[in-house]
Amino acid sequence: MENPKSWTKYADFYRASYSAFPQEHKDSPGRLPFHMITMDLGDHEFTDPAVPEAVVSLPLSAQEGNSWAWDFGDGWHRDSAKPGRVLVLPPDNSSRWEVRGQRKVLVLTIPSKTVKQILGPSVPAHLGEALIPLADKTLEDPLIQPLMLRLWQSLGGAHTTDRLLVDGALVTLVSHLIQRAGCVQKAPKYVALPPWRLRRVREYVEAHLHEEVDIVTLSDVAGLSVRHFSRAFREEIGETPHKWLMTRRTEKAMELMTDANMGLAQIAELCGFAGQSHFTKVFKQVTGHTPKRWYNERKRS
Structure with missing residues:
Protein backbone atom coordinates (compact mmCIF):
# COMPACT_ATOMS: atom_id res chain seq x y z
CA MET A 1 0.00 0.00 0.00
CA GLY A 182 30.38 -0.45 13.61
CA CYS A 183 30.09 3.34 13.65
CA VAL A 184 31.71 4.01 17.01
CA GLN A 185 33.82 7.16 16.83
CA LYS A 186 36.77 8.14 18.95
CA ALA A 187 35.82 10.27 21.91
CA PRO A 188 36.42 13.95 21.17
CA LYS A 189 39.47 15.41 22.84
CA TYR A 190 37.59 18.51 23.85
CA VAL A 191 34.75 18.19 26.36
CA ALA A 192 32.37 21.08 25.72
CA LEU A 193 30.92 21.11 29.21
CA PRO A 194 32.94 19.12 31.78
CA PRO A 195 30.92 16.98 34.23
CA TRP A 196 31.83 19.16 37.20
CA ARG A 197 30.42 22.30 35.54
CA LEU A 198 27.29 20.48 34.46
CA ARG A 199 26.87 19.07 37.98
CA ARG A 200 26.97 22.59 39.44
CA VAL A 201 24.25 23.68 37.01
CA ARG A 202 22.06 20.68 37.84
CA GLU A 203 22.46 21.19 41.58
CA TYR A 204 21.62 24.87 41.31
CA VAL A 205 18.51 24.19 39.26
CA GLU A 206 17.29 21.52 41.68
CA ALA A 207 17.68 23.95 44.59
CA HIS A 208 16.03 26.89 42.79
CA LEU A 209 13.48 25.17 40.57
CA HIS A 210 10.64 27.14 42.20
CA GLU A 211 12.32 30.44 41.27
CA GLU A 212 12.88 32.30 38.02
CA VAL A 213 16.11 30.99 36.51
CA ASP A 214 17.59 32.62 33.40
CA ILE A 215 20.49 31.87 31.08
CA VAL A 216 22.70 34.53 32.68
CA THR A 217 22.36 32.88 36.09
CA LEU A 218 23.11 29.42 34.72
CA SER A 219 26.15 30.74 32.87
CA ASP A 220 27.46 32.33 36.08
CA VAL A 221 26.94 29.06 37.97
CA ALA A 222 28.89 27.20 35.29
CA GLY A 223 31.61 29.87 35.32
CA LEU A 224 31.31 30.56 31.59
CA SER A 225 30.16 33.39 29.37
CA VAL A 226 26.55 33.23 28.19
CA ARG A 227 27.62 32.55 24.63
CA HIS A 228 30.12 29.84 25.57
CA PHE A 229 27.73 28.21 28.04
CA SER A 230 24.79 28.15 25.61
CA ARG A 231 26.87 26.59 22.83
CA ALA A 232 28.63 24.11 25.12
CA PHE A 233 25.42 23.07 26.87
CA ARG A 234 23.62 22.34 23.61
CA GLU A 235 26.60 20.44 22.24
CA GLU A 236 26.88 18.31 25.37
CA ILE A 237 23.20 17.76 26.25
CA GLY A 238 21.62 17.96 22.80
CA GLU A 239 19.13 20.73 23.61
CA THR A 240 19.14 24.37 24.67
CA PRO A 241 19.42 25.30 28.38
CA HIS A 242 15.91 26.77 28.27
CA LYS A 243 14.34 23.62 26.82
CA TRP A 244 16.24 21.46 29.31
CA LEU A 245 15.07 23.67 32.19
CA MET A 246 11.44 23.47 31.02
CA THR A 247 11.76 19.70 30.81
CA ARG A 248 13.14 19.53 34.35
CA ARG A 249 10.32 21.75 35.63
CA THR A 250 7.85 19.42 33.92
CA GLU A 251 9.47 16.33 35.42
CA LYS A 252 9.23 17.87 38.88
CA ALA A 253 5.57 18.66 38.23
CA MET A 254 4.98 15.04 37.21
CA GLU A 255 6.51 13.89 40.50
CA LEU A 256 4.25 16.22 42.50
CA MET A 257 1.17 15.20 40.52
CA THR A 258 1.93 11.55 41.21
CA ASP A 259 3.02 11.74 44.86
CA ALA A 260 1.24 14.81 46.31
CA ASN A 261 -2.32 15.99 46.66
CA MET A 262 -1.99 19.47 45.13
CA GLY A 263 -3.87 21.58 42.64
CA LEU A 264 -2.32 22.47 39.28
CA ALA A 265 -1.90 26.13 40.23
CA GLN A 266 0.10 25.19 43.34
CA ILE A 267 2.22 22.72 41.39
CA ALA A 268 2.89 25.33 38.71
CA GLU A 269 4.13 27.76 41.37
CA LEU A 270 6.35 25.20 43.11
CA CYS A 271 7.94 24.24 39.79
CA GLY A 272 8.69 27.81 38.72
CA PHE A 273 6.16 28.24 35.95
CA ALA A 274 4.77 31.72 35.31
CA GLY A 275 1.25 30.47 35.96
CA GLN A 276 -1.12 27.57 35.36
CA SER A 277 -1.60 28.40 31.68
CA HIS A 278 2.17 28.52 31.15
CA PHE A 279 2.48 25.23 33.03
CA THR A 280 -0.17 23.58 30.84
CA LYS A 281 1.44 24.87 27.63
CA VAL A 282 4.95 23.67 28.52
CA PHE A 283 3.67 20.35 29.93
CA LYS A 284 1.93 19.58 26.63
CA GLN A 285 5.02 20.55 24.62
CA VAL A 286 7.18 18.18 26.67
CA THR A 287 4.80 15.21 27.10
CA GLY A 288 2.28 15.62 24.29
CA HIS A 289 -0.58 15.69 26.83
CA THR A 290 -2.22 18.24 29.10
CA PRO A 291 -1.48 17.75 32.83
CA LYS A 292 -5.03 16.53 33.47
CA ARG A 293 -4.96 13.99 30.64
CA TRP A 294 -1.50 12.77 31.65
CA TYR A 295 -2.60 12.32 35.25
CA ASN A 296 -5.77 10.45 34.28
CA GLU A 297 -3.89 8.09 31.97
CA ARG A 298 -1.29 7.34 34.68
CA LYS A 299 -4.06 6.77 37.18
CA ARG A 300 -5.77 4.27 34.87
CA SER A 301 -2.50 2.40 34.28
Whole structure:
Protein backbone atom coordinates (compact mmCIF):
# COMPACT_ATOMS: atom_id res chain seq x y z
CA MET A 1 0.00 0.00 0.00
CA GLU A 2 1.42 3.36 -1.01
CA ASN A 3 1.08 6.26 1.38
CA PRO A 4 2.32 9.59 -0.04
CA LYS A 5 1.61 11.64 3.09
CA SER A 6 4.62 13.11 4.88
CA TRP A 7 5.05 11.64 8.35
CA THR A 8 7.30 12.81 11.19
CA LYS A 9 6.43 10.02 13.62
CA TYR A 10 6.37 6.34 12.78
CA ALA A 11 3.68 5.77 15.42
CA ASP A 12 1.26 8.08 13.58
CA PHE A 13 1.86 6.16 10.37
CA TYR A 14 1.21 2.90 12.23
CA ARG A 15 -2.09 4.16 13.62
CA ALA A 16 -3.28 5.30 10.21
CA SER A 17 -1.92 2.64 7.86
CA TYR A 18 -1.86 -0.43 10.10
CA SER A 19 -5.28 0.30 11.60
CA ALA A 20 -6.60 -3.10 10.52
CA PHE A 21 -4.23 -4.76 12.99
CA PRO A 22 -4.79 -4.64 16.80
CA GLN A 23 -2.16 -2.43 18.44
CA GLU A 24 -1.23 -0.74 21.71
CA HIS A 25 0.93 2.39 22.02
CA LYS A 26 3.04 3.76 24.88
CA ASP A 27 5.17 6.92 25.19
CA SER A 28 8.29 7.26 27.32
CA PRO A 29 7.71 8.99 30.68
CA GLY A 30 11.40 9.86 30.99
CA ARG A 31 13.71 12.62 29.78
CA LEU A 32 14.58 10.78 26.56
CA PRO A 33 11.58 10.70 24.19
CA PHE A 34 10.74 7.45 22.41
CA HIS A 35 7.65 5.40 21.59
CA MET A 36 6.69 1.70 21.70
CA ILE A 37 3.98 -0.34 20.02
CA THR A 38 2.73 -3.90 20.29
CA MET A 39 0.83 -5.21 17.30
CA ASP A 40 -0.75 -8.40 15.98
CA LEU A 41 0.22 -8.53 12.31
CA GLY A 42 -0.92 -10.61 9.36
CA ASP A 43 -0.11 -10.70 5.66
CA HIS A 44 0.46 -7.26 4.15
CA GLU A 45 2.42 -5.29 1.57
CA PHE A 46 3.17 -1.70 2.62
CA THR A 47 5.49 1.13 1.71
CA ASP A 48 6.74 2.75 4.92
CA PRO A 49 7.77 6.43 4.87
CA ALA A 50 11.13 7.95 5.68
CA VAL A 51 10.86 9.34 9.21
CA PRO A 52 13.51 10.91 11.50
CA GLU A 53 13.39 7.89 13.81
CA ALA A 54 15.25 4.60 14.10
CA VAL A 55 12.82 1.69 14.38
CA VAL A 56 13.56 -1.63 16.08
CA SER A 57 11.06 -4.42 15.45
CA LEU A 58 11.06 -7.53 17.67
CA PRO A 59 8.76 -10.50 16.94
CA LEU A 60 7.39 -11.84 20.23
CA SER A 61 5.58 -14.80 18.66
CA ALA A 62 5.15 -16.05 15.11
CA GLN A 63 3.54 -18.89 13.23
CA GLU A 64 5.76 -21.47 11.63
CA GLY A 65 6.87 -20.35 8.18
CA ASN A 66 6.60 -16.63 8.86
CA SER A 67 8.67 -14.41 6.60
CA TRP A 68 9.26 -10.79 5.80
CA ALA A 69 10.99 -9.05 2.93
CA TRP A 70 12.13 -5.42 2.86
CA ASP A 71 13.78 -3.06 0.42
CA PHE A 72 15.48 0.25 1.33
CA GLY A 73 16.25 0.98 -2.30
CA ASP A 74 19.22 -1.36 -2.58
CA GLY A 75 17.30 -4.53 -3.44
CA TRP A 76 15.14 -6.96 -1.52
CA HIS A 77 16.29 -8.63 1.69
CA ARG A 78 14.41 -11.70 2.93
CA ASP A 79 14.42 -13.51 6.25
CA SER A 80 12.16 -15.55 8.47
CA ALA A 81 10.37 -13.76 11.32
CA LYS A 82 11.55 -15.66 14.37
CA PRO A 83 10.75 -14.61 17.94
CA GLY A 84 13.74 -12.88 19.50
CA ARG A 85 15.40 -11.87 16.21
CA VAL A 86 15.21 -8.09 15.78
CA LEU A 87 15.17 -5.98 12.65
CA VAL A 88 16.53 -2.42 12.70
CA LEU A 89 15.15 0.24 10.34
CA PRO A 90 17.53 3.23 10.00
CA PRO A 91 16.02 6.74 10.15
CA ASP A 92 15.35 8.82 7.03
CA ASN A 93 14.94 5.77 4.80
CA SER A 94 11.68 4.77 3.12
CA SER A 95 11.12 1.04 2.69
CA ARG A 96 8.88 -1.48 0.93
CA TRP A 97 7.57 -4.54 2.78
CA GLU A 98 6.13 -7.94 1.97
CA VAL A 99 5.04 -9.78 5.13
CA ARG A 100 3.62 -13.29 5.24
CA GLY A 101 2.17 -15.08 8.27
CA GLN A 102 0.65 -14.16 11.63
CA ARG A 103 2.90 -12.68 14.32
CA LYS A 104 2.96 -10.42 17.37
CA VAL A 105 5.67 -7.74 17.31
CA LEU A 106 7.06 -5.20 19.74
CA VAL A 107 8.23 -2.01 18.02
CA LEU A 108 10.53 0.68 19.43
CA THR A 109 10.84 4.04 17.65
CA ILE A 110 13.73 6.30 18.67
CA PRO A 111 13.79 9.89 17.33
CA SER A 112 17.11 11.01 15.88
CA LYS A 113 17.02 13.93 18.33
CA THR A 114 16.97 11.41 21.19
CA VAL A 115 20.00 9.61 19.75
CA LYS A 116 21.74 13.01 19.62
CA GLN A 117 20.86 13.62 23.29
CA ILE A 118 22.41 10.29 24.21
CA LEU A 119 25.55 10.41 22.08
CA GLY A 120 26.18 14.16 22.07
CA PRO A 121 29.06 15.17 19.80
CA SER A 122 29.83 11.48 19.15
CA VAL A 123 26.64 10.97 17.14
CA PRO A 124 27.37 9.92 13.53
CA ALA A 125 26.97 12.77 11.05
CA HIS A 126 24.54 10.71 8.95
CA LEU A 127 22.72 8.43 11.36
CA GLY A 128 20.52 6.86 8.68
CA GLU A 129 23.57 5.74 6.73
CA ALA A 130 25.47 4.68 9.85
CA LEU A 131 22.76 2.18 10.87
CA ILE A 132 22.27 0.68 7.39
CA PRO A 133 24.58 -2.30 8.19
CA LEU A 134 22.01 -3.45 10.76
CA ALA A 135 19.23 -3.56 8.15
CA ASP A 136 20.66 -6.31 5.92
CA LYS A 137 19.20 -9.12 8.01
CA THR A 138 17.51 -9.86 11.31
CA LEU A 139 19.75 -9.92 14.39
CA GLU A 140 19.88 -12.47 17.14
CA ASP A 141 21.15 -10.43 20.08
CA PRO A 142 21.08 -11.50 23.75
CA LEU A 143 20.92 -7.88 24.96
CA ILE A 144 18.35 -6.17 22.73
CA GLN A 145 15.37 -8.43 23.45
CA PRO A 146 15.44 -8.20 27.29
CA LEU A 147 16.04 -4.44 27.11
CA MET A 148 13.03 -3.91 24.85
CA LEU A 149 10.81 -6.10 27.02
CA ARG A 150 11.93 -4.24 30.16
CA LEU A 151 11.27 -0.90 28.48
CA TRP A 152 7.74 -1.94 27.59
CA GLN A 153 7.02 -3.20 31.11
CA SER A 154 8.34 -0.02 32.73
CA LEU A 155 6.42 2.38 30.50
CA GLY A 156 3.28 1.75 32.53
CA GLY A 157 4.86 2.90 35.81
CA ALA A 158 4.38 6.38 37.22
CA HIS A 159 7.19 6.35 39.80
CA THR A 160 10.37 8.37 39.40
CA THR A 161 12.42 5.16 39.32
CA ASP A 162 10.45 3.96 36.28
CA ARG A 163 11.47 7.09 34.38
CA LEU A 164 15.09 6.64 35.43
CA LEU A 165 14.98 2.97 34.43
CA VAL A 166 13.63 3.60 30.93
CA ASP A 167 16.17 6.37 30.31
CA GLY A 168 19.03 4.13 31.42
CA ALA A 169 17.80 1.15 29.41
CA LEU A 170 17.40 3.29 26.29
CA VAL A 171 20.93 4.71 26.65
CA THR A 172 22.25 1.14 26.86
CA LEU A 173 20.20 0.02 23.86
CA VAL A 174 21.20 2.94 21.62
CA SER A 175 24.87 2.59 22.55
CA HIS A 176 24.73 -1.13 21.80
CA LEU A 177 23.13 -0.58 18.38
CA ILE A 178 25.76 2.00 17.47
CA GLN A 179 28.51 -0.45 18.42
CA ARG A 180 26.89 -3.31 16.46
CA ALA A 181 26.64 -1.05 13.42
CA GLY A 182 30.38 -0.45 13.61
CA CYS A 183 30.09 3.34 13.65
CA VAL A 184 31.71 4.01 17.01
CA GLN A 185 33.82 7.16 16.83
CA LYS A 186 36.77 8.14 18.95
CA ALA A 187 35.82 10.27 21.91
CA PRO A 188 36.42 13.95 21.17
CA LYS A 189 39.47 15.41 22.84
CA TYR A 190 37.59 18.51 23.85
CA VAL A 191 34.75 18.19 26.36
CA ALA A 192 32.37 21.08 25.72
CA LEU A 193 30.92 21.11 29.21
CA PRO A 194 32.94 19.12 31.78
CA PRO A 195 30.92 16.98 34.23
CA TRP A 196 31.83 19.16 37.20
CA ARG A 197 30.42 22.30 35.54
CA LEU A 198 27.29 20.48 34.46
CA ARG A 199 26.87 19.07 37.98
CA ARG A 200 26.97 22.59 39.44
CA VAL A 201 24.25 23.68 37.01
CA ARG A 202 22.06 20.68 37.84
CA GLU A 203 22.46 21.19 41.58
CA TYR A 204 21.62 24.87 41.31
CA VAL A 205 18.51 24.19 39.26
CA GLU A 206 17.29 21.52 41.68
CA ALA A 207 17.68 23.95 44.59
CA HIS A 208 16.03 26.89 42.79
CA LEU A 209 13.48 25.17 40.57
CA HIS A 210 10.64 27.14 42.20
CA GLU A 211 12.32 30.44 41.27
CA GLU A 212 12.88 32.30 38.02
CA VAL A 213 16.11 30.99 36.51
CA ASP A 214 17.59 32.62 33.40
CA ILE A 215 20.49 31.87 31.08
CA VAL A 216 22.70 34.53 32.68
CA THR A 217 22.36 32.88 36.09
CA LEU A 218 23.11 29.42 34.72
CA SER A 219 26.15 30.74 32.87
CA ASP A 220 27.46 32.33 36.08
CA VAL A 221 26.94 29.06 37.97
CA ALA A 222 28.89 27.20 35.29
CA GLY A 223 31.61 29.87 35.32
CA LEU A 224 31.31 30.56 31.59
CA SER A 225 30.16 33.39 29.37
CA VAL A 226 26.55 33.23 28.19
CA ARG A 227 27.62 32.55 24.63
CA HIS A 228 30.12 29.84 25.57
CA PHE A 229 27.73 28.21 28.04
CA SER A 230 24.79 28.15 25.61
CA ARG A 231 26.87 26.59 22.83
CA ALA A 232 28.63 24.11 25.12
CA PHE A 233 25.42 23.07 26.87
CA ARG A 234 23.62 22.34 23.61
CA GLU A 235 26.60 20.44 22.24
CA GLU A 236 26.88 18.31 25.37
CA ILE A 237 23.20 17.76 26.25
CA GLY A 238 21.62 17.96 22.80
CA GLU A 239 19.13 20.73 23.61
CA THR A 240 19.14 24.37 24.67
CA PRO A 241 19.42 25.30 28.38
CA HIS A 242 15.91 26.77 28.27
CA LYS A 243 14.34 23.62 26.82
CA TRP A 244 16.24 21.46 29.31
CA LEU A 245 15.07 23.67 32.19
CA MET A 246 11.44 23.47 31.02
CA THR A 247 11.76 19.70 30.81
CA ARG A 248 13.14 19.53 34.35
CA ARG A 249 10.32 21.75 35.63
CA THR A 250 7.85 19.42 33.92
CA GLU A 251 9.47 16.33 35.42
CA LYS A 252 9.23 17.87 38.88
CA ALA A 253 5.57 18.66 38.23
CA MET A 254 4.98 15.04 37.21
CA GLU A 255 6.51 13.89 40.50
CA LEU A 256 4.25 16.22 42.50
CA MET A 257 1.17 15.20 40.52
CA THR A 258 1.93 11.55 41.21
CA ASP A 259 3.02 11.74 44.86
CA ALA A 260 1.24 14.81 46.31
CA ASN A 261 -2.32 15.99 46.66
CA MET A 262 -1.99 19.47 45.13
CA GLY A 263 -3.87 21.58 42.64
CA LEU A 264 -2.32 22.47 39.28
CA ALA A 265 -1.90 26.13 40.23
CA GLN A 266 0.10 25.19 43.34
CA ILE A 267 2.22 22.72 41.39
CA ALA A 268 2.89 25.33 38.71
CA GLU A 269 4.13 27.76 41.37
CA LEU A 270 6.35 25.20 43.11
CA CYS A 271 7.94 24.24 39.79
CA GLY A 272 8.69 27.81 38.72
CA PHE A 273 6.16 28.24 35.95
CA ALA A 274 4.77 31.72 35.31
CA GLY A 275 1.25 30.47 35.96
CA GLN A 276 -1.12 27.57 35.36
CA SER A 277 -1.60 28.40 31.68
CA HIS A 278 2.17 28.52 31.15
CA PHE A 279 2.48 25.23 33.03
CA THR A 280 -0.17 23.58 30.84
CA LYS A 281 1.44 24.87 27.63
CA VAL A 282 4.95 23.67 28.52
CA PHE A 283 3.67 20.35 29.93
CA LYS A 284 1.93 19.58 26.63
CA GLN A 285 5.02 20.55 24.62
CA VAL A 286 7.18 18.18 26.67
CA THR A 287 4.80 15.21 27.10
CA GLY A 288 2.28 15.62 24.29
CA HIS A 289 -0.58 15.69 26.83
CA THR A 290 -2.22 18.24 29.10
CA PRO A 291 -1.48 17.75 32.83
CA LYS A 292 -5.03 16.53 33.47
CA ARG A 293 -4.96 13.99 30.64
CA TRP A 294 -1.50 12.77 31.65
CA TYR A 295 -2.60 12.32 35.25
CA ASN A 296 -5.77 10.45 34.28
CA GLU A 297 -3.89 8.09 31.97
CA ARG A 298 -1.29 7.34 34.68
CA LYS A 299 -4.06 6.77 37.18
CA ARG A 300 -5.77 4.27 34.87
CA SER A 301 -2.50 2.40 34.28
